[in-house]
Amino acid sequence: MLFGLLAVGAAACTPVQGPAPEPSGQPADTQAQLDQLSVASAGSMRGYSRDRFPHWRNAGKNCDVRDTVLQRDGTGIKLSGCNVVGGRWSSRYDKRTLADPSDVDIDHMVPLANAWRSGADEWDDDKRGDFANDLDRPQLVAVSASSNRAKGDQDPSQWKPSNRDDWCQYAEDWIAVKHHWRLSVTSAEKAALDDMLGSC
Template sequence: MPPSNAFRWFPLALTAALLTGCTVVESSPGSTAPAPESGEVGQAADLLSDLTVAAPRSMKGYSRDRFPHWRSAGKNCDVRDTVLERDGDKVKLSGCNVVAGTWTSVYDGDVLTSPTKVDIDHMVPLANAWRSGADRWTDDERGDFANDLDRPQLLAVSASSNRSKGDQDPSTWKPAEKSSWCTYAQDWIEVKSFWKLSVTEKEKDSLDEMLGTC
């Protein structure tokens, strides 16, 4: 069962102004996030050591529909709009729908100038979560996981990098931008730790290697 209590993952700060009938949101691109402090790296290493190591579970019964997303965020908007607004720079809104902005994909460094070019990646892919223990959850609990805005589970990235990643774990896929490996590993570990998902031996070794780049 997933945990019932959440600690808060704070998104990038947003400031809003009115311009030509649309709201312009100024925010720092995700790629400019400061390097983690050594204590944070140590905490990630401790969390990694506590994760359950297990072989992947069966994919029997899996479907993306078992992880309902994207949930409504009100006013005809959804969680996807929320992540686009949070992770973008100079974002323009029509109502609460994101219609323009700039996004820097931390996976490959691509700069994207249209929301239609942006994918919202699940840090821990849905199929990986299923193999790691989410097969035992209810669909409502899987929906909480798929729409989790309180941890670094959702990230605006290039469509090409997201589709290259697919449902792979860090033992078989890492971001092309090696400078993002440290943060990627910490985020992956934080999500798996909070949701009490298992890791494979190779996955754990790869995460430890990526923390070594911090």
Template sequence: MATQRSSARGPVWTTVVAAVLLGLGWLVFESGLLDRWTQQSPAASSGPAAEQLAELRVAPQGSMDGYSRARFHHWIAQPKAGRNCNTREAVLARDGQGVHVDNRCQATSGSWTSVYTGQRIDNPSDIDIDHMVPLANAWRSGASAWTDERRERFANDMDVPQLVAVDSSSNRSKGDQDPSQWKPAARDQWCEYATDWVTVKHAYGLTVTAPEKSALQEMLGTCG
């Protein structure tokens, strides 16, 4: 009798299991869970930035011999931003909200949010324009071999994410350090910071150190 009861339950149990699995399958597809389960890891899905990082040449830092900020002439005139506007004022106008300028194109009021800290700043004189890839880092990464004209373009380039309005404290804390030595305090900015850093270095054919590349991979891993 025990054997018969077990045999009788077989088809019923199979039917129940099949129904449950079908139900779960419907739930997975209906709710999009399957998409999330099969999604690439953040590091793998960081897209073009990860591809660009892989293309950068890894090399030790070069020498600082001959370096001077004067070799990267800034801030130059930016006629597209308006009459009398230089790069600093053009970035302030681009990155701020409700920005008003005088007839010399200098910002007189507005508000800015530092992407490094999330701090809101209402006084334009408290804003620094940061070079995403610091000038000294660029010098050690290949810019020492550039012409002065190319260095000037690098220091004033508004076509790549090289210039950003930030709070002066974080800008000075960053100095000329790469992402293996300094990262934004706001972790939710790591993805954008690493993406912008890689974009700039790729655009100008600059090198990265091994620790720098590792840190950038970690930060790109927060994307997605």
């Protein structure tokens, strides 16, 4: 599936085709990526703030990365300028169908606090902003607000989607993000990911 980006035209912004996200790979490739991740204890939360991950950057006139993901992941999208004001979304975590954008959250596949504990505390805020707005990897996904809030900042050893059919894709996406950004995993997190790959 191609990910659409938003661009500013002469008078208004217009959806355009953007590059496809990097594929998480076939299971064998994903297993190799998992094996390459550094295993370490979770780091301290000292100094953490969501403000250290500037997110929802501008992505065109009157719109931001949140609107970009809402438009990319939805169907029957209705826009006011570049702001998404209507559509339908299928929440992969819990199989809910949503028809109001206010019921949709944009989940960071690897939560910001988890990233902080696994290496992002050593980045500068610009790099953390790149991570928080990453449209090139499967880091941002439109899901139900309830499932996103149940997940919080937990890793796969602590929380998994209630929709077991998503476990394979969830593990592949989590691994792809951590591998690209060179973030560590805990031993329990790695074991859970390995187990979830068994459903592929």
